[in-house]
Amino acid sequence: MNPTDRSWIQTVSLVPPTLQDNTADADRLIGALKDRLQTDAIHLDLDLLKQLPECLRKWKYRVCCLLFQDRHRWLVTAIARADDPPPMAGLAVDLGTTRVVLRLIDLAAGSRLAESGFDNPQLAVAPDILARIHFAESPDGFTRLNELIITGLNRSIEKLCRQAGLEPRSIYAVSVAGNTAMTHLFMGLDPRWIIREPYIPVVNKPDIIKASQLGLDVNPSARALVFPNVGSYFGGDLIAGILYSGLHRRPDVAILVDVGTNAEVIVGNRDWLIACAGAAGPALEGGVTAMGMMAAPGAVDRIAIDPKTHVFEIHTIEDQPPQGICGSGVIDLAAQLFLSGMIDIRGKLVAAVCADHLKKIDGLAHLVVVPADQSATGSDLTISQADIDSLIRSKAAMYTILETITSSVGLQPEDLTTFYVAGTFGSFIDPRSAIAIGMLPDLPLDSYTPLGNSSLAGASLALTSAGCLEEIDRIRDRTTYLELNVNQDFMNRFSAAKFLPHTDTARFPSVEKRRRSS
């Protein structure tokens, strides 16, 4: 979303030395870059100094420099001939707890070369962050977790490079965005204090690190930027998301929400940023229902219910026979059930309306979404009253978090005009459905801007926009983290949000309208 301000690659022409101007080679190069970069805080690696005299003379003092930046200096990490320079690539990494996505970038053109992802190999030893940190405390556990992710990355780097017809040695810059625990495990930093009161990471703003020191098989001179975090619960992936959204540059107040098991929210503009994170519960991602599954072929991702006939119109990913339901499908389902009157404002299944969609299983009421004869599993795909209750608690938690953070700056969720939805899951949600159940505020639909994998996009931006470390730090430093206290205010708001769409229906005029028209 931000323009590529400036490339990390700069070609400079040096004035060749004379008896009257006999500055050393390195100081001559730094002098030329100083004019370009408007600073003399420029560092050259010793390895580069070793090549410099021969290269300068061979290339007739025209040099293509690959730059990077730490917090206090520009770094020259490679030099090449100015005419027809060899390929120079950057690697952006979204270091997810569950899935890791890599993007290879042509640093000269600022364009994408290849992209691929893999399941985080740490899943094999521990499914979530909490379990991983506990595993890290077992003998060799910590080393194991670090090795798993580094080995996984190296394997993926090799594949990605092969795909793009490059050598891993052509990667000169790496940018990594992940949550605080994941970046700690990636850097080989002990995560144990992240989950223990008072929740202290080893580092908030890691300095630029040699990629080789991290164990990455890329060019030995390559540097890695690991996105900074605000604390244990607000990680670099979100900082990357803000960077990509451009929220921190806007004059008006906007919001960015990463919807998931954990809801992470940032409200702000170019002057201030407030962030908070809270558990919304796995129900939003379809994690609770027996029929819940990841977004994959065969997952129900869209549902429409005819308000008159109550016939279900089911869409699945890649139009495969339905196997289960994914997050966006669950939200669609809840919205359609509500709009068609099959559940009431408390989320309770209305037997009279549901009619033969209802079925008792082990004495509990279930709604059949896909009958056995139409499902890929050969069994009914159903959702229980308990599942719906859980979903409502999750959507209520989400809305309460939005209300709490906006009210902390004297606003209501409905006052916002720009609403960024981050994360892959977020991108698939139909905002109309999320509004219908009162999970997201009743804003005009064009207020909602899905960002896709904003963590990866932000990490990529750091590779195509030279000098953006300062911007990243400014985002981090300006972000005030709001501790969500589950106090009486919060509980009152939560209770009010446990209705569909909300106790205060005036907040959701479009939903009222749709219900009336159904």
Place this chain on the structure above:
Amino acid sequence: MNPTDRSWIQTVSLVPPTLQDNTADADRLIGALKDRLQTDAIHLDLDLLKQLPECLRKWKYRVCCLLFQDRHRWLVTAIARADDPPPMAGLAVDLGTTRVVLRLIDLAAGSRLAESGFDNPQLAVAPDILARIHFAESPDGFTRLNELIITGLNRSIEKLCRQAGLEPRSIYAVSVAGNTAMTHLFMGLDPRWIIREPYIPVVNKPDIIKASQLGLDVNPSARALVFPNVGSYFGGDLIAGILYSGLHRRPDVAILVDVGTNAEVIVGNRDWLIACAGAAGPALEGGVTAMGMMAAPGAVDRIAIDPKTHVFEIHTIEDQPPQGICGSGVIDLAAQLFLSGMIDIRGKLVAAVCADHLKKIDGLAHLVVVPADQSATGSDLTISQADIDSLIRSKAAMYTILETITSSVGLQPEDLTTFYVAGTFGSFIDPRSAIAIGMLPDLPLDSYTPLGNSSLAGASLALTSAGCLEEIDRIRDRTTYLELNVNQDFMNRFSAAKFLPHTDTARFPSVEKRRRSS
């Protein structure tokens, strides 16, 4: 000569984290150091981050930090418990073409732990800089020269540490001063362009380098400061010498001279510095005479000649039987011959006065300094008219260089009030003798301040005075190098200086007085 301003070791107490103050460990440490150092440009190595959480908690948030500094940041290179911290040492190196001297320093106390020297092992392949650079261009020659000096240093480091009861791992900071060619060979940088027009070094201001990257067997986190040079012919050893002398801080104009085969001269004060270097010839170091030798036991280092009887009173180093004559002895000898009338103002032996001290060898006039029956060699120790001529050319060159550099700022050598004499050889010269032959200007004797090994002393200062890199760079950046053009002016001055003490005897009133009183 400068006071130890500030130690590289700083002990800080951190406020332990709470829920209200949950900054990360690293950022907390940097915060505490920021208050102390008045800057937030502070870098922590990844290796150190790895130890940090455990150490902070074990040490109850009281930490002894070993700092160093590159051009843009303070670096934390080690942490230790604040109570009874382990020894932390620094290594200062005078990287001479002929001899290398090492000093081990206790960084906490700022005191000397041990010192030792070794002949530069590169002597085995090439005696001087020019020969070494040519050798560097032979196959593997460059690598060989680099290995020779690094291996030599590592061997000496081990011995030095054993002597001081330390492990080499206890060395956390290294400071190296040498001429431009030597520091290039030490860093593994190609020196070939140093000796070729327009005489370009690879680097003038090398950044701080990890000692391990240089191949030094010290602590893996240790950093090395290599003193910057002004160009190919004005090296870091002289910058170190200026630093140690304090010349660059003085309100009055002072001079620093490193007397040797090459005379290196700096004139200046706290506002400006002018430097030049020129060949004075090996005669000053006793290198030409057949009886010349290094300052070692048995070397004649002091001579007095009775003006009436012309009896020679000889002093040798360690009072051993005389084997030869060293630099300071040669200058004493020339001064005494002149003052006693045995040579005339042109430096010619006066046969009538020399009488039976004279002897023809191969048809050439020689003066017997030590007869065969008193010498350790069993032969006469003699000096020839040609040797004396050579010495006079050298002393004339030295004075001409002094006159040229002072006149460039509108002064005469006699106008200076402070005269630093650098180098081991310089320390042994009797200024009265150097004045008598017109090699040094006729200043009050207390104007002359011998500095000893000022290169080593300056390198040591960088280890005991935190923050002095800025001062070193200021010296370097402010130094204007004056190219000595051997033009008509220079030749006129040189011709005038080829007399004893000088054509213009009014410049040397004390010498006239001594001659009259002889």
